[in-house]
Structure formats: structure tokens, C-alpha cells
Amino acid sequence: MVHTKFWGRLSLAEGTYRYQQLQQWILQGIIDGRWTPGDRLPSIREICTQQGVSKATVQHALQRLEAQGFLEVRPKAGHFVTLAPKATAPPRTTSRIEAPRPVNVSDLLLDIMDRNAAFDLLPELHAGELPPGIVSLNRAIGRALRRQRGADFQYYDKPAGDLKLREQLGLLLAKRGWPVTPDELCITSGCQHALFLALMACCQRGDIVAVESPGFYGVLQLLEQLGLQVIEIPTSTASGLDMDALEEALGRWNIQTCVVSPAFATPGGALMSEAPRRRLMALAEEYDLAIIEDDIYAESGFSRVPDTLKALDDSNRVIHCSSFSKVLSRDLRLGWISGARWHQRILNLKMVTQLASSRYLQQGVAAYMEEGELSAHLRRQRKLMSEQRDRLLASLLAWPVSVRVTAPQGGLAFWLELPATVDTLAAYPKALDAGVVITPGPLFSASGKYGNCLRVSFSHPWDERRIRALNQLPELLHLT
Amino acid sequence: MVHTKFWGRLSLAEGTYRYQQLQQWILQGIIDGRWTPGDRLPSIREICTQQGVSKATVQHALQRLEAQGFLEVRPKAGHFVTLAPKATAPPRTTSRIEAPRPVNVSDLLLDIMDRNAAFDLLPELHAGELPPGIVSLNRAIGRALRRQRGADFQYYDKPAGDLKLREQLGLLLAKRGWPVTPDELCITSGCQHALFLALMACCQRGDIVAVESPGFYGVLQLLEQLGLQVIEIPTSTASGLDMDALEEALGRWNIQTCVVSPAFATPGGALMSEAPRRRLMALAEEYDLAIIEDDIYAESGFSRVPDTLKALDDSNRVIHCSSFSKVLSRDLRLGWISGARWHQRILNLKMVTQLASSRYLQQGVAAYMEEGELSAHLRRQRKLMSEQRDRLLASLLAWPVSVRVTAPQGGLAFWLELPATVDTLAAYPKALDAGVVITPGPLFSASGKYGNCLRVSFSHPWDERRIRALNQLPELLHLT
Structure with missing residues (x-):
């Protein structure tokens, strides 16, 4: 089990x-x-x-x-x-593989993003004080701005980004089994931008890309916009990509690329252990796959930060993508990519689609890391997120129906599987009327699956109003 | 003449x-x-x-x-x-049109960008004090950072960007004949990002795109990366796109899109007057063209800021792209786009390729504009650039050979046409050895034209070292 x-x-x-x-x-x-x-x-x-x-x-x-x-x-x-153990089992995963198809994800995501709501039931609720780690981050950026001299503002940064920041990232990643040099890293405007560059660099229009299912909607949307075909590989919210299913799919279709999030993948926080990681790399070798590693949640690990998949990459085929959005600030818009054999093309694409990143911002974040502020923030953040996860689980246990869920060891959300009759997509506008923004399951599939599933995030503090919103969910979802 | x-x-x-x-x-x-x-x-x-x-x-x-x-x-x-009037004539433009071709621009640009050198002969020379307009810009951004509250850092901004910034941009653009509402604007990571979104939204792979020649290398690089075909329309560095040539090309090839920079186009600072603008719009109507207006230099106009081309757009076919890079700071990485009939698709592409822009940054710039700081900075900047332009012209007049040049009324650079025997591409590495980075003419063509031309920018102050570098150019170019 x-x-x-x-x-x-x-x-x-x-x-x-x-x-x-x-x-x-x-x-x-x-x-x-x-x-x-x-x-x-x-x-x-x-x-x-x-x-x-x-x-x-x-x-x-x-x-x-x-x-x-x-x-x-x-x-x-x-x-x-005291509580009825209704949230009893992990969500079921299907092992059925469907043929590749063009992607056609709805405009739902744009609506959710327009409400700033990807990770919050109540996105209007911005009150309260900044955590100390963000105060010092903002100070570091402010200092970098004040240190700007001469004609700095008249130059674009190098496309690869600030060297000091890349050095600091190298130190962070070396702790995770991957001794990466600054030359192998390119700064991006967040992880989504990195994933975009990765797909642009290693795919041709019409290529078949294997993705986790349920999996990150941002990747599905990218595949749609880039005219790529998707094949959804069944994925457990506990242990990640189903390797048997992937192997079967590789045998049946001409798949060129696989996007995978080995560490605390959204929506359920799955963590791939070493054996499937090694098997993935062996399959990549056998079928000459490009692997795109979406590493954005790795540093959220409550008890430990897993190694990168990239650490197992002997043949320069894993493109590593990440950013600061999930563990530090979503408003930095700062991420990075290591492009493996496609790195030069990625540097070109970065330059051609955006020229450069802000130098002062990179300098501020590099100083923040160098002074140990990021490590301190991450320690506090992991403790807080683990508490908020427990709090959410406690609330779910009180729901009037059986909810299948796995409590993850990292990431920011639970993946809830509700009774088959529930239609979370239909509940979206109704929940909106009640001032609550939900993240329906079909967003995590290219083929409208997971209609009875929901991602619920614990990234925001469970104050009274959020608890009330959470407790409204069973009614809004017609569970009562 | x-x-x-x-x-x-x-x-x-x-x-x-x-x-x-x-x-x-x-x-x-x-x-x-x-x-x-x-x-x-x-x-x-x-x-x-x-x-x-x-x-x-x-x-x-x-x-x-x-x-x-x-x-x-x-x-x-x-x-x-006192000075020999050797820079006597404007650069000659060819009216020969070549057939559309796939774009293949060299890696030269990446090298130039890696040296932070697109607009400077001596990019290592960052010394000196910040101008007051940049000091107050940085203060405004710092204030926005300090005003961050609650969980602001935990939310992505809306894909379209900060409303206040879009309102301020609306006020700026309304002065230029175009009353645009915030809903019609989307914030981007600079103008290059806007141009990328525009081309992604209105073109299909293989489409033929008409561009100015000589014209902006960033557009040529984008066409190359997006698999689009280019047709180079002869362009005068004084009056812009040759409308007769464009009309001829439209009659001969199935052109879908035209990228044009009506206000102080790089490399020569050409300004299109009203008659050719109206003719362009009539042709766009007749041939159902998408027009991409690269407006990035408009606010640099020394004596006046011309109206937008978009102001003449009756049929929602002009995509307007711009940013703060040329007139305020290249390190902001903040631009905007108004997508006409493709606006919804552009919003989607912005979200999918980058999610959002930094909110604190947009708030800082919006406040800077609201307080009148941008207008004051632009006034000072125009005066300074006009002086630096005169200074450059004076130096060129002292060169030992005849240089054809037009002194522009805006923009940041001269386009020099040197004797036909000069090879600026071959001079690039030699100049590098002497510590000088030049911007060779072929960068501004998809077909290696303009080997005897050079863009020289006046955007940096002519201190002793830059004047020395400038005076070295005739020798480095084998003009002596």
C-alpha cells in the first residue's frame, strides 16, 4: 500500500x-x-x-x-x-495510459491567476506582518539598489545572469549531490520561464512529451502553447511517476521528452525515491530522452532536502529548472536553469526572448544567500509549513465524507480525492460566489481527468477566516 | 535630398x-x-x-x-x-528587395551582450555618480519594497500586471494620440519580451515577416528562433521604411506581419512622418497585415515625442510594444504590450511563459511616474542626449575619411556608412583586442548586408576615455 x-x-x-x-x-x-x-x-x-x-x-x-x-x-x-478517520486512504492512481494528444487546457488558470489565487482559498486576505526572512530579503534588495553606481542602469546584464548569484546557487545545489559550476547556470524570470526555455530548446513542434498525471498545470499550458503533444503518465501523490507506466508508454510511442518533478511534485507533494530515479535515468538512456527536472519544491522538504535528479545525470540530458517562488517569494520572479547539452541554445533563447534579468535584484538575492539569511528563512519556513500541513489535515479529518489524501513531506499542498460524484469544476463558480477560490482537479490534467479531486494548499496561515473558508468547502462541493 | x-x-x-x-x-x-x-x-x-x-x-x-x-x-x-565637413551625406539606402528567407543571425550578438556592450564602446567603464532621475527611481522601488505587507510575497501578480502602472502608462500614451485603457495593456519583462509575445501571438511557423533594413537585431533573432521567414524592406535612416518597397513586396509575396519602429528606429534614429504612416496603415488594411509597432525609442525625441502609430489603428491590428530600457533604465526589465485583436492570446502567453512580473517593482515605477519624476528625468535626459549626439557628430567630422551619416532627432545612435572597402565584422575582434566593442552593420541585417556600416551610440557621456576609443576607431577600421 x-x-x-x-x-x-x-x-x-x-x-x-x-x-x-x-x-x-x-x-x-x-x-x-x-x-x-x-x-x-x-x-x-x-x-x-x-x-x-x-x-x-x-x-x-x-x-x-x-x-x-x-x-x-x-x-x-x-x-x-476524537475525530472520525474519514480521510483514510491515499488517492487512487489510475494506471491506464492514454494515447498522446494535443493539449487543450481551459482558460480556468488565467481566471485563477487573475485572482492571485493559485495557492490560496482567500486571495484577498493579504493582512498581517511580513515574516522576518522577507523583511531581510527586501532590505538586501534595497541595499543593492542603493549601491548602484555610475552607468550601471545603462547596461543590460549578461544573458546568463549575475555571477555571484550563480555561485551562490552552485553552493546550494552542491549540497544536493550536484557540484554545478556557475557556467552551467542561467538566471531566468522564475521556474515557469525556465520550463518554457527548456521545452523551446529540446523539443520540436509536434513532439510527444511525457508528464506526470496529475501534474503541474503550468507545464500543460506550455505544451499547449508550443504545439507539443502530451502523454499523461499515471503518478502517485506519494511516490511520484509510475515507472512501469512510463516504460510501457516509451515502448508504445515515440516520446522525446519527459518533464518530471522528483521532489514534492505538485499537486500532492510526491517524493521519488532513489530506485525509481535510477530507473528513470536508465530509461532516458535507453530511449534517448531529454529529461526536464522541475525542482521548484525541493527546498521545502520538512525533514530533508532530497538530492537533485541532475546528480544522477551521466550523459548531460537532464535540464534542471527551479526558482525562489515556492520557498522564498513569488514576487521575486527569479529562477534558474541548467540546460545540459542544450545550454547554449537556452542562453540564446533567454537573450532573444528577454535580453537579461535585473542586475540589482540578483545582487540583492546573492547577498541575502551569502549572509546565510536564506538558510535561516528556509529553516523557519519548513517548520511553519509542516505545522500548517498538520492543521489542514486535522480540518480535513472533520469533513463529513471520506477524503483520500496523502500527507506529504514537502511541497505546499494536499491532493484530495473526493467521492466520484463530486464535480470540482462545477463547484468553482459557486465557490467564487461565496468568496472562495478553489483549484479544481481537471486543471492538473490535459484530458479533463480528476473532476472529483482538488488541490488544497497549506501555504497560508490558518487564521479564523481561512478555517471558515475551508469548513465551507464540503457544502460548496455538495459533500453534505 | x-x-x-x-x-x-x-x-x-x-x-x-x-x-x-x-x-x-x-x-x-x-x-x-x-x-x-x-x-x-x-x-x-x-x-x-x-x-x-x-x-x-x-x-x-x-x-x-x-x-x-x-x-x-x-x-x-x-x-x-574649423572642422573638415567630411561627414557630408546621409547613408545611402538600397531599394533592392530580396526574396523572403529563413533568418540565420550569428552568435555575434550573444558575444556583444555578454560584454554588456550593445550601446557602449567601453562597457567596462561604469564609474561615476548616478543621475538624479535614477536615484529617485531606486528610492521609489525601495519604498515599494518597504511597503510590502502581509502575504504579498506569497502571491503572483496578475498576468496583465499592476493596475496603477497600467493607468500611468495610459496617461503617458494618451498624450501621444492614443487614449488606451489599462485593460488593453499587459506588463512585460522589457520590450524584447513584448516583441516575442507579439510574434508568438500573431504568427505561425513559416510565416513571412517584413522588417526594416537596416533594422533591430533583436527582431531578427526572434524571427530566427521562432522559425519565421524574413523579408528586409529598405529603410532610410532619416525617414524610415521605404513605403514603395513595402508595397512592391506585399504585391509579390504573401507577407502576414510587418514589424516597424516609426519613432527613432535603431540603428539610425529614423522618424516616419504622418504620410508614410497613413500609407502603412492603408496597406495593412489592404493586405490584412498584423503590424507590430516597436515604440521603445519614442520618448527619447529631443524636441518632441511623436504620436504612436497605434493612434492611427482603426481596425485593431497594431500591436504596440515598448519599455523603459532606452529612456530610463535597462536594468528595470519592465516593458509593456497592447495586443490589439491578439491581446487575450498575449495575456495567456505572458502567463504561460513567465506567470507574472514583480509587483513591488511595478508599484515603485508607478509611484515614480505619478510623482512626476519620470517626466522630469525625461526632460533632463533629452537635453543630455542631444548634447552627446552633437559631441559625437563633432568627433566624426574630424575622421580622416568621408562618413555618411544622418543626425537623428531622437534615439541613441548614429548609423555610419563608411567606404565600401571597410569590413566592420572583421574589425570586431581586432577592436576587442584594443578594448573597444563595436556594433558591426551586419548585425542589423538577416543577410549579412551593411558590412561597411557601424552603429555608434551616444548614450554614454563622452569622457576622455570614450573620446579616445572613438578616435581609435578609424585606425581599427583601417580607415587610415
């Missing part, structure tokens, strides 16, 4: 506190139905012995689960499960 | 000081050979009477020409011409 394998990884996770691991273990136990509402959990002492942890660790974990509403304490009796 | 017509426009120019008009009139007289070295100019009183200006105006103009080395004062005798 997918979530058992997933859990196996969880308990081995490094870098999280023991209490967090324990908390996750208990939560998954409730989701899996090991304990049902009314059940008493093992005693603190039993858990200590069984899991090899201290009493304080167990207390800390139970206290947080109680605060989240999963447990209640009955004096002199112990901890009891 | 082209420069006579050109002069006719000059004397009618509004918005320049009388002394500037007079200075230009005398300079053009020297270029045209009305006065040769050693000649005495008419007396101050004679000029007053003849031109209907005050004595102070004449003195001011003569003083500046003296400072530039064109004149010398001989006490009790008058003002005498």
Missing part, C-alpha cells in the same frame, strides 16, 4: 524532531484506521518503550495532536481519538 | 529652445557643405535678422558650437568653421 511505503520513509526521515516524527506516526495511524474515534491510544509509557523515545517527546507530540483536535485527554484514563 | 527634408522638420520642431534649433541649423550647414573650413559664418546681427532670433540666442548657439570644436572665434573678425 502506498502510504505504508510512504510511512516507512517518514520514520527514517532525518532532520525533524523526534516529537514531530512521533506526531506524524500517530496521525498516520488515525488516517490508516489503526485507531478509530473513541479508541484509547497506548499509554505514554507504552509509546516510550515501543518507539524508543523519551516521555517528554511523547507528551509534546500528544499535546500538539490534542491542540489540533485529533485527541482528547480523559483524566486518569488516557488519550482518546 | 533626405537631409533637406529632415532639416525642414527640424526647424518646425516644437519644444526645443531656439538656440538649440539654431545650433542644429548651423551644424547641418557645415555637414551639407554650405560652409567649409576657414569660412566665416554670417555675423551675429545677420543671423539675428535672417532667422528672427535674439542676439543672446545666437551667442548661446555659437558658444556651444565653439566648445564642440566646430567653430573658432577670431577677435574682431567673427566665427570661422
